[in-house]
Amino acid sequence: MSPGDPLSPDDTDITTYPSFSVPWEIAPALADAGYDGCSTASNHSLDRGGAGVTATLDHLDVAGLGHAGSARSEEEAATPTMYDVRGVEVGHLAYTEHFNGNSVPADQPWLVARIDLEKILADSSALRAAGARIVVVSLHWGSEFVSEPTDSQEAIAAALLASPDVDLVIGHHAHVVQPVEQINGEWVAYGLGNFLSNQYDTTCCPAESQDGVIAIFHFREGDDGGFTSESVEVVPTWVERPTYRILVASDALSQPDLAPSTRDALARSLERTLEVLDRRGGAPTVTEAAA
Numbered sequence: 001m002s003p004g005d006p007l008s009p010d011d012t013d014i015t016t017y018p019s020f021s022v023p024w025e026i027a028p029a030l031a032d033a034g035y036d037g038c039s040t041a042s043n044h045s046l047d048r049g050g051a052g053v054t055a056t057l058d059h060l061d062v063a064g065l066g067h068a069g070s071a072r073s074e075e076e077a078a079t080p081t082m083y084d085v086r087g088v089e090v091g092h093l094a095y096t097e098h099f100n101g102n103s104v105p106a107d108q109p110w111l112v113a114r115i116d117l118e119k120i121l122a123d124s125s126a127l128r129a130a131g132a133r134i135v136v137v138s139l140h141w142g143s144e145f146v147s148e149p150t151d152s153q154e155a156i157a158a159a160l161l162a163s164p165d166v167d168l169v170i171g172h173h174a175h176v177v178q179p180v181e182q183i184n185g186e187w188v189a190y191g192l193g194n195f196l197s198n199q200y201d202t203t204c205c206p207a208e209s210q211d212g213v214i215a216i217f218h219f220r221e222g223d224d225g226g227f228t229s230e231s232v233e234v235v236p237t238w239v240e241r242p243t244y245r246i247l248v249a250s251d252a253l254s255q256p257d258l259a260p261s262t263r264d265a266l267a268r269s270l271e272r273t274l275e276v277l278d279r280r281g282g283a284p285t286v287t288e289a290a291a
Contacts, residue, residue: 006022082127090136092138093137097140120137140172177276192215
């Protein structure tokens with residue numbers, strides 16, 4: 001999960017587009033929803049400068065959420081982010097393509113991680129050496145509202161998944177669903193769309209910005225103790241307006257009392273999502289609920 005925008009220290013400075021400061025309550029809400037951690041590297045990471053980075057990470061810490069992609073100190077930036085998943089150490093790294101014209105302060109180069117292929121490969125190697133048996137890289141990249149990955153996305157994904165130290169690449173930023181693809185036996189989800197958003201507006205953003213995907217990647221341990229990607233399941237979701245309920249598409253469509261207009265919009269969303277996901281032959285299994 002990526003909260004996307006800096007969290008306000010105390011909700012006294014809430015702002016919206018184009019420079020965000022959002023309610024800090026999103027942190028405990030994410031924890032209550034079942035998330036263990038998130039990426040904090042995005043094009044909006046520096047909207048509130050270093051103070052915004054600090055406030056965001058402080059709130060995530062209080063909520064018990066792990067985080068990768070930004071840091072309050074050089075020491076924190078060098079500290080591995082790892083999660084114990086059924087006894088397996090899973091490492092997480094996160095980077096962003098740009099900062100909407102903002103710049104990382106020269107005296108704080110560790111504040112937010114920017115996409116740099118050599119650095120990502122070095123960080124992945126270091127994370128593996130620190131004990132991660134699976135390494136996941138989150139990338140904030142691509143073109144907004146465009147479902148097709150850019151040439152840069154494709155090149156970076158191919159280079160990362162050619163490395164023995166990267167097992168999975170998960171993308172976000174486009175605000176629409178992008179394809180899932182297997183490269184060198186590993187997976188890249190170029191873009192998971194929007195899990196929860198307030199974007200769809202005929203003057204601003206397409207209906208596709210209501211679409212999202214929960215992706216579940218399965219790994220199998222080999223005889224040598226290493227892990228290989230086995231399969232991927234997806235749970236297509238849709239943000240209902242104006243209630244902002246997050247509906248699991250296939251589950252909601254099975255409900256007989258669903259309003260006809262909602263059913264039509266949801267069916268179109270599911271069709272769009274499945275078509276995009278399989279453009280690269282990923283053919284993920286569709287399931288109705290996340291594990």
